[in-house]
Amino acid sequence: MEKQTADRPISSNAANLHFAFDYLQKVLKTRLDIHFNKSGNGAKEVELPSLGFYDDGSVFSRFITQHQPSFEEYVILLLALAPHVQPNFLGNAIKSALPVSGDFSEIGGVKDSQQRGFLPTGETAHFILAGDDLERRFEVQEIFSADHWFSKKGILHLEPAKTGQPYFSGRILLSQEYIELFTFGKVSTPAFSPAFPAKEISTQMDWDDLVLDAAVMEQIEELKTWVQHNGTLLKKWGMAKKIKPGYRALFHGPSGTGKTLTATLLGKYTGRKVFRVDLSTVVSKYIGETEKNLSNLFDKAKNKNWILFFDEADALFGKRTSVKDAHDRFANQEISYLLQRVEDFDGLVILASNFKANMDEAFLRRFNAIIKFPFPKEKERMEIWRKSFPENIRFAKGTDIPALVAKYEIAGGSIINAVHFACLKAVAANSKTVGYQDVLLGIRREIEKGGKLFKEVQVAKK
Numbered sequence: 001m002e003k004q005t006a007d008r009p010i011s012s013n014a015a016n017l018h019f020a021f022d023y024l025q026k027v028l029k030t031r032l033d034i035h036f037n038k039s040g041n042g043a044k045e046v047e048l049p050s051l052g053f054y055d056d057g058s059v060f061s062r063f064i065t066q067h068q069p070s071f072e073e074y075v076i077l078l079l080a081l082a083p084h085v086q087p088n089f090l091g092n093a094i095k096s097a098l099p100v101s102g103d104f105s106e107i108g109g110v111k112d113s114q115q116r117g118f119l120p121t122g123e124t125a126h127f128i129l130a131g132d133d134l135e136r137r138f139e140v141q142e143i144f145s146a147d148h149w150f151s152k153k154g155i156l157h158l159e160p161a162k163t164g165q166p167y168f169s170g171r172i173l174l175s176q177e178y179i180e181l182f183t184f185g186k187v188s189t190p191a192f193s194p195a196f197p198a199k200e201i202s203t204q205m206d207w208d209d210l211v212l213d214a215a216v217m218e219q220i221e222e223l224k225t226w227v228q229h230n231g232t233l234l235k236k237w238g239m240a241k242k243i244k245p246g247y248r249a250l251f252h253g254p255s256g257t258g259k260t261l262t263a264t265l266l267g268k269y270t271g272r273k274v275f276r277v278d279l280s281t282v283v284s285k286y287i288g289e290t291e292k293n294l295s296n297l298f299d300k301a302k303n304k305n306w307i308l309f310f311d312e313a314d315a316l317f318g319k320r321t322s323v324k325d326a327h328d329r330f331a332n333q334e335i336s337y338l339l340q341r342v343e344d345f346d347g348l349v350i351l352a353s354n355f356k357a358n359m360d361e362a363f364l365r366r367f368n369a370i371i372k373f374p375f376p377k378e379k380e381r382m383e384i385w386r387k388s389f390p391e392n393i394r395f396a397k398g399t400d401i402p403a404l405v406a407k408y409e410i411a412g413g414s415i416i417n418a419v420h421f422a423c424l425k426a427v428a429a430n431s432k433t434v435g436y437q438d439v440l441l442g443i444r445r446e447i448e449k450g451g452k453l454f455k456e457v458q459v460a461k462k
Contacts, residue, residue, distance in 0.1 A: 013060040013061075013185060015056050024079070028128060029097040032097040033097070060182050072140055079172055081178075081179070084179050087117040088118075090117070090118040094118065108123025108127060119171050120172050121169055122168030122169065154299070155175060159172075196296060201260070202267075206265075211387065212373070220262060246347055248367045248369075249349070249367060249369040249371065250363075253375070255413060257373035258373055259311075259352040260309070263307060266348070272306060272307050272347075272348070273306050277308060294341055295341070298341045298344075306347050308347065308349045310350070310352065313351035313352055314353045314354075314355065314358035356372070385415055388416055389402070393432050395433065401439055408443050408457060417445075420442075421441070421442035
């Protein structure tokens with residue numbers, strides 16, 4: 001590999017891509033010279049130039065440094081990228097290198113109704129890299145296989161050929177993520193859609209705001225340890241061949257006990273994006289659609305170091321039913337498919353459920369961690385109340401509201417709602433003093449929201 005070093009590192013890919021496409025143009029010209037000289041005037045065959053590389057500190061440069069592609073891999077990568085950067089580049093480069101005009105089918109390539117430029121196909125790669133040499137063609141063919149790192153890392157693949165067409169007549173397709181990475185230097189967060197039924201979630205809260213039982217916090221620390229150090233265990237300690245790369249955790253317990261906040265904080269403090277999967281979008285009444293939606297989701301999340309959070313997961317991961325009709329059979333197939341995708345995922349998958357008993361036993365056996373989020377005790381509720389009120393508010397003189405209302409058995413999520421209600425009342429009254437009765441009314445609404453009867457607890461005000 002030949003590389004040149006820039007005077008100083010730069011963040012843009014532009015300089016490197018100018019250099020790379022100049023190099024690709026030389027490769028194209030050399031191959032066309034070889035091809036037409038061999039079939040025309042018999043001129044001596046020339047060597048293709050060795051791999052060119054401009055070490056300028058850009059994202060593209062770092063990708064090449066990390067993966068060290070072969071000459072063939074580098075050329076195929078540039079062929080896939082060129083139409084997205086300079087749509088007319090390949091067509092002009094080929095046209096300028098041809099000795100005569102005409103339609104040369106051996107070069108491959110297609111045009112479509114939306115893009116009039118030259119779009120490279122597998123046949124294009126074979127022609128440029130191997131010419132008529134069958135042995136080399138078979139070597140190039142391996143680069144498009146599912147076992148190649150291009151495919152495994154989701155970088156590029158060969159579009160399936162249309163029915164009846166030659167196998168390598170499909171276009172060379174670069175993934176959307178790498179198009180973005182090689183052009184403006186970063187990958188955008190995927191938009192919520194049927195193709196990606198998940199939304200990124202974040203929080204401004206900190207670990208100190210999370211109030212959990214000590215035993216639960218110990219288990220959460222184990223999760224943090226996995227996120228931070230599993231890469232070292234797999235690569236440097238050689239455990240990759242012995243354990244699966246991902247981690248599967250089940251959070252179960254009543255609503256409002258901190259399951260979602262814990263998942264979000266794990267992402268915040270380990271530098272990973274957290275995506276909450278919308279099961280209403282994933283699950284379809286149409287046979288086969290659920291698997292398709294899940295496949296899109298996991299394919300998009302592959303190799304991203306993301307955390308996937310399935311809330312109310314028993315709706316999709318619930319117990320399998322006895323087979324009574326075709327729909328039962330396909331529903332069970334969906335669960336089996338999901339089992340496999342979760343188990344093969346290389347990142348952290350967190351499933352949240354209100355009831356562990358609703359989960360399929362086959363899933364439970366495959367979890368690395370099963371963490372119960374218990375309903376908070378009175379001492380924990382008091383701490384949640386204290387942490388939930390804004391720092392700049394006051395209570396009526398001699399009134400310790402958190403201590404007074406901690407006896408009401410409501411979860412952390414409901415406590416936040418009650419604090420929100422009472423604080424809004426204070427704001428509306430142009431006051432920074434939160435009233436006990438307003439807090440009590442907020443608690444009452446939360447309890448009645450759950451279909452329960454509110455009973456005021458008689459306590460001595462402190």
